[in-house]
Amino acid sequence: MPLDRYSIIDSTLREGEQFSTASFTTAQKLEIAGLLDEFGIEMIEMTTPCASPQSEADIRALVNAGLRARILTHIRCHRDDALRALDTGVHGLDIVIGTSPLLMTHSHGKSIEQIIDLAAEVLTFVRAQAPDIILRFSTEDTFRSRESDLLRVYLAVADLGVVNRLGVADTVGIALPDQVYSMVEQLVRLTGLDVEFHGHNDSGCAIANACAALQAGATHVDTTILGIGERNGITPLGGLIARLYTLDRAYVAKYNLPVLPRLDRLIADLCGIEIPFSNYITGSSAFIHKAGIHTKAVLADPATYEILKPQDFGLSREVMIGHRLTGWNALRQRALALGLHLDDATLRALAQDIKRRADVRPMALHEVDSLLQAAAVTQS
Numbered sequence: 001m002p003l004d005r006y007s008i009i010d011s012t013l014r015e016g017e018q019f020s021t022a023s024f025t026t027a028q029k030l031e032i033a034g035l036l037d038e039f040g041i042e043m044i045e046m047t048t049p050c051a052s053p054q055s056e057a058d059i060r061a062l063v064n065a066g067l068r069a070r071i072l073t074h075i076r077c078h079r080d081d082a083l084r085a086l087d088t089g090v091h092g093l094d095i096v097i098g099t100s101p102l103l104m105t106h107s108h109g110k111s112i113e114q115i116i117d118l119a120a121e122v123l124t125f126v127r128a129q130a131p132d133i134i135l136r137f138s139t140e141d142t143f144r145s146r147e148s149d150l151l152r153v154y155l156a157v158a159d160l161g162v163v164n165r166l167g168v169a170d171t172v173g174i175a176l177p178d179q180v181y182s183m184v185e186q187l188v189r190l191t192g193l194d195v196e197f198h199g200h201n202d203s204g205c206a207i208a209n210a211c212a213a214l215q216a217g218a219t220h221v222d223t224t225i226l227g228i229g230e231r232n233g234i235t236p237l238g239g240l241i242a243r244l245y246t247l248d249r250a251y252v253a254k255y256n257l258p259v260l261p262r263l264d265r266l267i268a269d270l271c272g273i274e275i276p277f278s279n280y281i282t283g284s285s286a287f288i289h290k291a292g293i294h295t296k297a298v299l300a301d302p303a304t305y306e307i308l309k310p311q312d313f314g315l316s317r318e319v320m321i322g323h324r325l326t327g328w329n330a331l332r333q334r335a336l337a338l339g340l341h342l343d344d345a346t347l348r349a350l351a352q353d354i355k356r357r358a359d360v361r362p363m364a365l366h367e368v369d370s371l372l373q374a375a376a377v378t379q380s
C-alpha cells in the first residue's frame, strides 16, 4: 500500500509566498519551518534564490537551522538558477517547466523537443555538480498538457537516470481524481521513480486529487498551511491530514497532530486572514454539535457524528445549547457539568422553555445556566 510510505512536502515557504497577503520575514520563515518540523513534515520547499536577495539568504538560514526536515528550493529549468540554488547548500532542487500548449506558447516558447533537450542538459549538469542532492523534475500544467507530450518528456527524463522524483502539477486546479490517479499510476508503472503531486484548489478538488495520487502510488504530496498559494491555493495540510486520518488513523500516526492548530493559527495571523469556519479540523465550528438529535447521540458516543477525534489534535468538542434545536439530553449534560441533578420532566420542560425563548433570540450559555440553576432550586 503506497500510503504506508508517503512524505509531505510543505510549500508554505514557496507556493504559500505566492498567496496574495503572504510576505514572510526571515524570523517568520524560521518560526513556520520550526513548527512544521515539530509537526514532523519531511520536506520544506522554499522560493527560488533567484527571486530576491532575501530569498537566497533565507534558504541558507533554513539549511543551517538544524531541522530534521529536508530543505528544498523550487527553480526554473535553467543552468544558472541551478548553480545559484546549489550554492546555498540546499538539500534538494525541485525543477519545473511548463508543457501545456498554453504555457509553451506564452511562458517559455519552447517545443517539446527543446524541453527534453533543456531538461537533459540541466538535470545531468546538476547531478554532476551534486551527486547526493535530491533532484526532482516536474511539468507545469500537467493536466492541460497532451498526454503523448508528457510521456515523451517524463520517459526521456527518467532514462537520464539522474532524478529521484518526477512531479505532476495541477497548476490551474482543473483535474479530477480519476485523471490524477491515471497519470500517477502510469508514471509509477513506467518509470519506477518516486512521484510527487502538486494540486491547486480552483474547483475544490485539491484534497481529493492529492488522495487519489497517493492511492495511485505517489510517494510525495505538496501542501501549504491553510492551503495558501496562488489564487485560492493548493491542498491544505490540515485537509490532507483529515482525509488520510479518516482513511486510516495509522497513516498520520507519524505526525505530531496537536501542532496542527498552532500552524493554522500562525499562518492566519501572519497573513492577516481568518481561519475559515469550514476549515478541516481547525475551523471554529469543526467540532460543534447543535441539533438535539445530534447532541443526544454524540453525548452517548461521539463516533456517531465525529470521524475525527478532536482530542487527537489537542482540541475539544462543544455541544451547543440555548438555540431552538436544543434537546433535553444536552441540557442534562450541561446540568451535570454544573453539579445539578435535574429529573427528566424538569429537563423536558426546560427544553421547551428554551425553544420558545430562542425563537425570539438565541440564548447565551450563562443564560441557560441561570435557567438550570433556577430549575434546580424549584425542583428541590
Ligand code: HCA
Pocket: 015, 074, 094, 095, 096, 138, 139, 140, 141, 167, 168, 169, 170, 171, 172, 198, 200, 230
Ligand atoms: C506555478 C508553479 C507550480 C509548480 C508546481 C511544481 C504549479 O505555477 O507557480 O513544481 O510541482 O502549480 O505548477 O506551483
Ligand code: CU
Pocket: 015, 171, 198, 200, 229, 230, 234
Ligand atoms: Cu502551484
